[in-house]
Amino acid sequence: MTPRRIAVLGAGGFIGSHLAPALAERFGCEIDAVDVTFEKLTTADARVHRHEARIEDAGVAEEVTRRASVVVSLTALCNPSLYSTKPLEVIDANFTHLLPLVRLCTERQVRLIHFSTAEVYGRRALDSAGEPTLEMNEDDSCSVLGPVHRERWTYACAKQLMERVIWAHGQHHGLDFSIVRPFNTIGPRMDYLPGIDGEGTPRVLACFINQLLRGEPLKLVAGGHQRRAFMDVADMVEAVCRILERPAACRGQILNLGNPANEVSIAELGRLLSRELTAFLPLARPPRFEDVSAADFYGEGYDDTEQRVPDITKARRLLSWEPRVGLKQMLPNILKDYVERYAGRVVGPTSPFPIAQGLVA
Ligand code: NAD
Numbered sequence: 119m120t121p122r123r124i125a126v127l128g129a130g131g132f133i134g135s136h137l138a139p140a141l142a143e144r145f146g147c148e149i150d151a152v153d154v155t156f157e158k159l160t161t162a163d164a165r166v167h168r169h170e171a172r173i174e175d176a177g178v179a180e181e182v183t184r185r186a187s188v189v190v191s192l193t194a195l196c197n198p199s200l201y202s203t204k205p206l207e208v209i210d211a212n213f214t215h216l217l218p219l220v221r222l223c224t225e226r227q228v229r230l231i232h233f234s235t236a237e238v239y240g241r242r243a244l245d246s247a248g249e250p251t252l253e254m255n256e257d258d259s260c261s262v263l264g265p266v267h268r269e270r271w272t273y274a275c276a277k278q279l280m281e282r283v284i285w286a287h288g289q290h291h292g293l294d295f296s297i298v299r300p301f302n303t304i305g306p307r308m309d310y311l312p313g314i315d316g317e318g319t320p321r322v323l324a325c326f327i328n329q330l331l332r333g334e335p336l337k338l339v340a341g342g343h344q345r346r347a348f349m350d351v352a353d354m355v356e357a358v359c360r361i362l363e364r365p366a367a368c369r370g371q372i373l374n375l376g377n378p379a380n381e382v383s384i385a386e387l388g389r390l391l392s393r394e395l396t397a398f399l400p401l402a403r404p405p406r407f408e409d410v411s412a413a414d415f416y417g418e419g420y421d422d423t424e425q426r427v428p429d430i431t432k433a434r435r436l437l438s439w440e441p442r443v444g445l446k447q448m449l450p451n452i453l454k455d456y457v458e459r460y461a462g463r464v465v466g467p468t469s470p471f472p473i474a475q476g477l478v479a
């Protein structure tokens with residue numbers, strides 16, 4: 119089943135920049151790549167057409183749904199430091215601005231593959247009877263968001279409401295959709311380094327790499343005991359390709375995509391990254407850790423998920439898919455990318471770079 123033309127919204131972002139060229143390659147079709155920035159989308163594939171636009175701008179959703187037979191929607195503000203500092207922008211980006219797109223997909227019978235998030239499960243995994251479970255399941259788990267004054271949950275709430283809108287269009291108006299709930303997907307090109315190509319606080323991977331490259335202590339929010347299951351972006355790309363290949367099986371389905379085998383504490387992630395960095399920069403300093411309170415790090419209104427592990431039974435069954443890349447296996451490739459991109463730009467009295475420039479391939 120080959121799509122006629124695929125629109126990838128948010129193609130200039132981390133996952134989009136991996137996905138757009140892979141879709142062109144896999145399906146041999148034209149790709150409309152929409153974003154406000156394309157620095158990360160470096161492919162020279164002529165089938166990938168860049169359109170610099172905001173999805174909410176007049177006529178953009180109309181044009182996208184007029185041309186494409188499948189829309190993959192990734193646009194979002196999805197950085198936790200924004201959820202409690204720019205909550206209205208987060209709600210608009212993850213909900214309000216996408217409403218016309220969903221309506222147009224329904225009206226024009228365009229297939230929609232929408233990226234939601236594992237954050238819709240909220241603080242912890244509970245089954246439908248309210249009993250604790252280890253894994254989060256698409257069709258059984260509750261959504262346990264914190265109180266409204268905990269603005270952390272603006273993102274999860276906006277994403278969940280968007281899921282419900284899409285679900286209702288599917289149930290009652292014939293929208294052909296699949297919803298993806300990614301669990302902490304990481305890889306080359308994720309986020310930015312503060313003060314170099316972005317401001318504020320990125321997600322934990324870029325935070326830790328930034329601190330390691332500057333020779334600064336790794337900040338562990340609330341001790342770094344929180345646990346996440348990290349998946350390599352290559353496994354995500356393969357799963358999304360299979361969703362495209364299996365429209366009948368995936369129609370109307372919500373799918374967890376993550377790697378339960380890669381579950382670690384955040385402190386352990388920091389230690390692993392540091393160990394791997396030494397392979398590239400043998401003179402890199404040993405890591406130092408600093409405990410910080412969530413309020414000091416993110417501000418009031420932050421809240422957290424203690425443990426987030428996906429149940430991927432459904433994805434395995436519908437996609438004949440298995441995430442393959444182990445955490446230790448993926449880290450060298452990720453670090454190589456950051457070291458190569460930022461080596462000349464990270465400076466500081468304790469940065470490993472001034473003494474290790476020659477060691478970077
Ligand atoms: P990202 O921030 O790297 O990519 C999002 C892209 O969307 C950015 O390039 C941004 O410029 C673009 N964008 C935002 N608003 C836009 C608008 N109004 N118009 C046009 N472009 C706009 O994020 P990512 O990690 O690649 O995530 C992609 C999707 O997956 C998001 O929907 C996110 O919520 C979801 N997700 C990601 C993860 C993860 O671990 N990476 C986990 C859960 C959910």
Ligand code: UGA
Nearest residue numbers: 196198235236237300301302321322325337338339344384
């Ligand atoms: C993330 C983001 O919300 C989304 O990108 C995504 O939708 C979601 O994961 C998901 O996978 O569903 P989270 O895992 O909480 O949420 O965000 P990270 O920035 O990756 O932080 C992970 C943990 O590390 C959090 O407990 C955070 O408090 C902690 N952290 C973060 C630190 O201890 N130190 C840091 O420097 C940064």
